[in-house]
Amino acid sequence: MLFSRGKSDDPTASFRHTLLLKTKMKQPFQPFLMERMMSRFEQDVEYNLSESGVHPLRVQELLDQAPELMEELLASDFNYPHVNGIPRLRQNIAALYDGATPANVLVTVGAIEANYISVNTLLSEGDEIVIMLPNYMQIWGVAINQNFRVKTFHLREDRDWAPDLDELAHVVTPNTRLIAVCHPNNPTGHALTEPEMQGIIEIAESVGAWILADEVYSGAERVAEQQTPSFYGRYPKVIAIGSMSKAYGMPGLRVGWVVAPAPLIDDIWARHEYVTISAGKLDNIVAAMALSPRIRPWLLQRTRRYIRQGYPLLESWMNEHPGVFSIIPPDAAAIAFVRYHLDINSSELADRLRTEKSVLIVPGDHFGMDHFVRISYGLPRDYLLPALDRIHDLIRSLT
Numbered sequence: 001m002l003f004s005r006g007k008s009d010d011p012t013a014s015f016r017h018t019l020l021l022k023t024k025m026k027q028p029f030q031p032f033l034m035e036r037m038m039s040r041f042e043q044d045v046e047y048n049l050s051e052s053g054v055h056p057l058r059v060q061e062l063l064d065q066a067p068e069l070m071e072e073l074l075a076s077d078f079n080y081p082h083v084n085g086i087p088r089l090r091q092n093i094a095a096l097y098d099g100a101t102p103a104n105v106l107v108t109v110g111a112i113e114a115n116y117i118s119v120n121t122l123l124s125e126g127d128e129i130v131i132m133l134p135n136y137m138q139i140w141g142v143a144i145n146q147n148f149r150v151k152t153f154h155l156r157e158d159r160d161w162a163p164d165l166d167e168l169a170h171v172v173t174p175n176t177r178l179i180a181v182c183h184p185n186n187p188t189g190h191a192l193t194e195p196e197m198q199g200i201i202e203i204a205e206s207v208g209a210w211i212l213a214d215e216v217y218s219g220a221e222r223v224a225e226q227q228t229p230s231f232y233g234r235y236p237k238v239i240a241i242g243s244m245s246k247a248y249g250m251p252g253l254r255v256g257w258v259v260a261p262a263p264l265i266d267d268i269w270a271r272h273e274y275v276t277i278s279a280g281k282l283d284n285i286v287a288a289m290a291l292s293p294r295i296r297p298w299l300l301q302r303t304r305r306y307i308r309q310g311y312p313l314l315e316s317w318m319n320e321h322p323g324v325f326s327i328i329p330p331d332a333a334a335i336a337f338v339r340y341h342l343d344i345n346s347s348e349l350a351d352r353l354r355t356e357k358s359v360l361i362v363p364g365d366h367f368g369m370d371h372f373v374r375i376s377y378g379l380p381r382d383y384l385l386p387a388l389d390r391i392h393d394l395i396r397s398l399t
Contacts, residue, residue, distance in 0.1 A: 030144040034137060034366040037350075046358040047387035052186055054220070054306040054334045054378035057249040057299070062290065065298055069289050073282060081281035084269050085257070089284050092291035093257050097240060098233030103262040106269050107284065109276045111216050111243035111256035115139055117271040118239050118258055119178070122210055123148050128175045132163065134337070134367040136186040136214065151176075157339075160328050161190035165199040176209045184217040184228055187337040187367055187374040189330020191221070191228045201235045210237045216256075217333040219247030219300045220378075222307050227300075228332060232259050239264070244287050246333065248299050249306075255279050255287040303378070307334050310377035310384055317388045321395060334378025337364075339371060342398050346370050349394075357390040 034050075042048050063070055084090070085107025093107070094100040108114040115138055123129060128149040131140050143150045153168040155161040163181075172179070181200060184191040192200070204211050213231040221228060232240040240259040245251035258268055272278075279287075289295055311329070314336055318325040326339045342349070346363035350373065353359045364372030377384060 027144070027147070030141045032138060032141050034362055037362070037366070038360070041354055041360055045354060045360045047383065047390065048360045049376040049379075049384075049387055050360040050362045050374070051251075051376050052333065052335045052374075053246045053251055054249045054303050055380055055383075056251060057302070062286070062295075066289050066292075066295055069286065072285060072289075076282060076285060079281060081278055081284045083273065083278040084265075085279070086281075086284040086288060089255075089288035089291065092288055092293075092296075093242065093259065095293075096242070096291075097230055097259050100232065100259055101262075104259050104265060106258045106260075106265050106272060107279055107287075108256045108258060108272060109279050110245065110254045111214065111241050112138060113272070113276055114241045114243075114256045114258045115212070115214060116142060117268050117275060118212060118241070118260070119143070119180075120146065121264070121268045121271050122178055122212075122239075127177045128173065129178045129180060130168065130171055130176055130209075132179075132181045132185070134185070134187055134369055135180070135182045137367065139180045139212070139214075149175075155185060155188055155190060157328065161185065161188040163192065163196055163200070165196070165203065168200065169203050172203055172207055172209065174207050176207050178210045178212055179204050180212045180214070181231075182214040183231070184215075184220070184330075184332035186214075186217065186333065187335055187362070187372075188328070189217075189222070189333040189335060189337065190328075191224075191331035194229070197229070197231060197234070201231070204237065205235060208237070210239060211235060212239045212241065214241045216241065216243040216246045218242070220303050220307060220334060221332045222304075222311055222330055224331070230259075236261065244290065247303055248290055248296075249303055250287075250290060253283050253287060253290075255283050303334075306378040306380075307332075309381070310334065310379055311336070313381060313384055314375065314377040314388070317385075317392070321392070321399075324395060324399065334376055336375050336377055338373050338375055340373060341371075342395070344398060346373055349373065353391060353394055357394055359387050359390045361391075 090102035090105040093105045094102050125147045129143050130151045133152045151171040156164050218228040231238045243256040244253045347365045350363040362374035
């Protein structure tokens with residue numbers, strides 16, 4: 001018998017009883033639908049158009065640009081690095097943000113860890129968070145699973161994916177602890193304008209809320225030459241998230257970062273030690289080289305080349321299917337959020353493409369928006385076009 005009505009000899013019995021009751025009251029776990037699908041199937045399909053970055057950089061490409069990196073890697077040992085990131089890497093990251101120093105930077109295992117530990121540092125069960133939708137749905141899922149009080153505001157398709165700031169002002173309250181945005185946005189590719197950024201800041205400031213800005217697509221601009229500006233440095237209560245995965249084409253490096261006020265960075269760092277301890281030492285060294293003033297511009301140019309060559313191919317392909325597709329062209333990122341006009345659910349469409357054509361795309365259902373799909377286009381021509389041809393074959397059977 002685990003619990004008795006009388007006094008227990010087990011000093012942990014009361015704790016375990018309370019834990020059991022809390023567990024019973026919890027909502028069912030919310031899986032990360034998009035990442036579940038990708039982790040299950042992306043290695044098995046012939047054409048993966050579900051990824052949100054450009055064609056990944058090869059090791060040799062980086063070594064061609066920085067041959068001295070090989071010597072440094074060969075001289076390194078398989079030891080722990082600085083747990084918060086090696087100083088050279090933190091310095092290179094800090095240089096990307098107005099007013100930041102290495103003390104404002106924490107290196108993490110990808111932006112996904114950065115988001116997770118940042119949110120869990122600021123918020124506890126019952127705290128209020130307002131989340132931009134559509135969005136990379138990690139923070140939304142974390143908020144549901146941690147029993148935060150979740151509110152949302154939306155990017156409006158009828159306004160070319162501009163944020164509805166009136167809606168944001170309406171849902172924010174004095175209890176709002178955090179406003180989470182994705183800029184440039186996943187999945188729409190919308191980059192917030194200066195007035196839109198300022199509007200979000202003013203609403204956050206009116207209630208003293210923090211802003212968490214997932215900015216992993218900054219640098220992956222489709223049209224603009226100027227890099228998408230950061231929220232960091234515009235308002236004291238900003239957490240900026242970055243990564244080597246998207247704008248730099250190095251997702252397998254698994255290096256991300258948080259940039260925030262130094263006291264908050266220290267608090268987030270304490271959570272980092274519970275989750276991963278550190279990113280790998282060799283990963284730190286490679287990322288430091290990639291973000292150096294000499295190599296970083298080359299990487300961004302490579303990313304933009306893939307995006308700017310790939311989007312016209314996708315656009316031309318959509319135009320070959322009049323009345324089937326419509327799109328608001330993305331400002332940045334290597335993904336297109338495409339509305340389709342077919343009588344089929346987006347998850348069913350994605351599943352049929354995977355099983356019948358060996359092509360993986362992301363259904364709009366994963367963002368709560370049916371009759372959309374997210375398609376990668378920052379890929380080599382000889383990979384993208386055959387994949388689109390297979391999608392064409394299925395669409396032809398549906399029209």
